[in-house]
Amino acid sequence: MKFGGTSVADLDRIANAAEKIQAEVKRGYNVIVIVSAMSGKTNELVGWVNKTSDFYDAREYDAVVSSGENVTAGLMSLRLQEMGVSARSWQGWQVPINTTAAHGAARFVSIPRANLDAKFDEGFRVAVVAGFQGVSPEGRITTLGRGGSDTTAVAFAAAFDAERCDIYTDVDGVYTTDPRITSKARKLDKISYEEMLELASLGAKVLQTRSVELAMRYNVRLRVLSSFGDTDQNSGTLVCDEEEIMESKVVSGIAFSRDEAKITLVTVDDRPGIAAAIFGPLAEAGVNVDMIVQNISEKDHDEAHSGAVTDMTFSCPVDQIGRARKAMEEAKGAGSINYDELVVDTDVSKVSVVGIGMRSHAGVAAKMFKSLANEGVNIKVISTSEIKISVLIDRKYIELAVQTLHDTFDLGETSEAS
């Protein structure tokens, strides 16, 4: 069971989470609990570090920032003991959670079972583990980077062959799309790892991508559910192998990302190595390039260009557009690339349909494009993968597009098998 920052924000919420843990113990389970820092605490610690040092030592950063989770782990254990549940806290080095020495973005090396198993054998029912942290080969404290507590939970579930890994958060599951966009959005009972990965990376902020990848690799059954209100063993959304989902719809959900931008380099020399010359500098500038489209330039092939030319279009988050433009202008200045014009469009959004059923069903793309065309929504860029189709559209159409596609693929109905 993993409880994020908002689920352990204060002592009342810690007590509430403890009741959910106790319920599982009463059902007969031994439980490993992964906790985040009380919300706000990590930010306070990070603020202190940033004010103390401009170019900080990541090892000291980790030593400071990891303390928030340690506090929650101790408090949660105390609360459980108070309720008569035999529990103890575990800091990363006590387990030990062995990681690489990549401070701030460490990866798991091993999670030996011996210490926790010994305590379970003694009769302890709950091990409360500080999330987000581990210990390096040098014996220093490491942190795992964004979403580290989700990842810790999945890693423990894998190491201990857990029946489930329940991620308690502030939403009650994974939806067919954002309920703020359409009231027809429906909570999914089950979703496959692959679909969840596409939804996570497309802006549905329920689960961190890395934790879903890890769950898929080790076949950990991951359940997302709310830490507020009553929950039982069927609450939330189960993220699992597609084999477990008997009949799935062709499309499982509509994801979207509102604040995208599009850059087109007009009339680029079409020569080997041109893509590397463009996207190398962008990566170095920290620009997260998403969709890429290359097509023949609309411009005439004139005297200025002795060889073949093309237009190159890519998208990135709108707040990275300054960096992207600067990287391109510098590359042009250095002579490594050439273009006639750099056209920026900061008023675009991305909408995607996701579903493993697409693998065996043709015509999903055609149905999607026709549906958008019927509403007068112009498609600017298209990108596809095996289980996803994404398009860039004008931002003003984003709600309309999501609602239309949600209807088109019958996501609001309750006929899904579970």
Add this chain to the structure above:
Amino acid sequence: MKFGGTSVADLDRIANAAEKIQAEVKRGYNVIVIVSAMSGKTNELVGWVNKTSDFYDAREYDAVVSSGENVTAGLMSLRLQEMGVSARSWQGWQVPINTTAAHGAARFVSIPRANLDAKFDEGFRVAVVAGFQGVSPEGRITTLGRGGSDTTAVAFAAAFDAERCDIYTDVDGVYTTDPRITSKARKLDKISYEEMLELASLGAKVLQTRSVELAMRYNVRLRVLSSFGDTDQNSGTLVCDEEEIMESKVVSGIAFSRDEAKITLVTVDDRPGIAAAIFGPLAEAGVNVDMIVQNISEKDHDEAHSGAVTDMTFSCPVDQIGRARKAMEEAKGAGSINYDELVVDTDVSKVSVVGIGMRSHAGVAAKMFKSLANEGVNIKVISTSEIKISVLIDRKYIELAVQTLHDTFDLGETSEAS
């Protein structure tokens, strides 16, 4: 170098302390720094624990409460690095600081030098150690109880054969008496361990008794000085072996404790075991009995008492008087002791003259009593040790008594050799 909570209360003060550390590094020293939690942080953590659990697991208490020192250690290391000083933080388990498993009041077992020495050999100049904590034989985090950071500093100084142990605090040294009572109070350049122990236990709150005991046992030269304002290698007060203090005065300081209370059991049976029958229940009730005086009862030896009788008087902190009275009444009710009357005086204070010179100088007590008598101060109880004479007096006379004794023993003069 040890910095207490007020000396690392915020980022500015951490920066200020870092400058003092840098100054020692520039003088050629390798430095071990012991830090407390930023002031207020430990109280916040303790508050959370108390709100979470009534009968708390001391192991979890320690895991939570120790995190404050870890944060300071990391921030201090970062600050030092920012100033170009090669430093790293050490949590108790990383050193390791091996302690007993007596959580909340653990005692040192060993502090192996290997890990820190290896880093010093690599060229690190400063080890910043989280104070107040250690690790138990079971690998759980322990805390050392009150004054634990001072004790940590002395223990490291002993383990690493340090030239000095500098305790930075919010006063600039040890004074002949409290400067708020008399403007003639003077900072001592040096004081012996024995005198410091008497002053510490008598209410001069500069150093925790246990840290002075430890310093005396391992002959650690302990310096108390202010973390505010300029300091150099001669600032503050050096607590050291009396051999180092060439010529000392007969009396070094006047200590006092304002809020004392006195209880007299009138007409107690004077039989073997009566003291145990009285002070056993008081100890069990958590009453810190200080002075004890037994004298023949003023009452007549009447028919109600078949054997010899006595009066028994003792003192304790005024806020423990309720507990003391209850313990005595219960003992009487149970028949284990007998007395005619229980007289409580809650308006008394204790004043003490302290000095190793007393050992070789007679007449100190007489001089003290005469001086107080001249001012009309009545002495209610007297207690003496080898280097201290304490008296209980009415509280209204405490300032007068301290001022008079300070003058009587010439403590305001500057003739002390250093």
